[in-house]
Amino acid sequence: MMNNKNNLSFFTVSFRTLKNNIMLSEKIEQLLQDQVKKEASSSQTYLAMACWADVKGFSGAAQFLYTHSDEERVHMLKLIKFLNERGSQATIPALDSPRKEFDNLKEVFQSILDHEILVTESINNIITVCLEEKDHLTNNFIQWYIAEQMEEEQLARSIIDKLEMIGSDTSSLYLFDRELATANQGA
Ligand SMILES: [Fe+2]
Numbered sequence: 001m002m003n004n005k006n007n008l009s010f011f012t013v014s015f016r017t018l019k020n021n022i023m024l025s026e027k028i029e030q031l032l033q034d035q036v037k038k039e040a041s042s043s044q045t046y047l048a049m050a051c052w053a054d055v056k057g058f059s060g061a062a063q064f065l066y067t068h069s070d071e072e073r074v075h076m077l078k079l080i081k082f083l084n085e086r087g088s089q090a091t092i093p094a095l096d097s098p099r100k101e102f103d104n105l106k107e108v109f110q111s112i113l114d115h116e117i118l119v120t121e122s123i124n125n126i127i128t129v130c131l132e133e134k135d136h137l138t139n140n141f142i143q144w145y146i147a148e149q150m151e152e153e154q155l156a157r158s159i160i161d162k163l164e165m166i167g168s169d170t171s172s173l174y175l176f177d178r179e180l181a182t183a184n185q186g187a
């Protein structure tokens with residue numbers, strides 16, 4: 001009986017130690033929670049852009065933006081699940097209504113690029129704090145986001161370059177819009 005008690009307390013202590021090891025620091029928990037909001041905001045922002053493109057007749061760009069919005073929601077969900085698995089409980093944030101009017105397609109993609117650059121800075125900051133706090137688990141998890149950011153920035157830049165080349169040539173713009181429908185497949 002005595003032995004069983006000792007065994008039980010050993011397992012309790014071991015479990016506590018294990019649980020403490022996987023729990024997030026308050027600072028990293030807050031940064032990840034802020035990132036949930038940023039990804040949610042990206043998803044809503046791109047959804048509003050998709051609506052603009054849809055009603056302006058840019059059906060290819062609309063398809064691109066609807067897909068992009070879905071991808072940002074997946075980014076948010078991955079963070080939410082990570083927070084829940086690491087001893088926290090994710091908070092679902094309230095969001096402001098995103099911008100819904102744009103002058104042209106180039107302005108839409110310039111806004112995307114500007115937004116993605118801010119998101120990349122935010123991810124970089126999370127990595128810096130993970131290194132400072134030696135949180136290798138979160139660092140490993142967040143590396144996927146950095147690779148994703150590089151792809152998204154590169155794609156937005158290449159689309160802006162093409163839109164600059166096209167300028168006011170409406171027939172080229174029509175053809176490029178059709179190309180955009182599948183531009184983020186596999187991204
Ligand atoms: Fe994202």
Ligand SMILES: [Fe+2]
Pocket residue numbers: 042072116119152
């Ligand atoms: Fe993004």
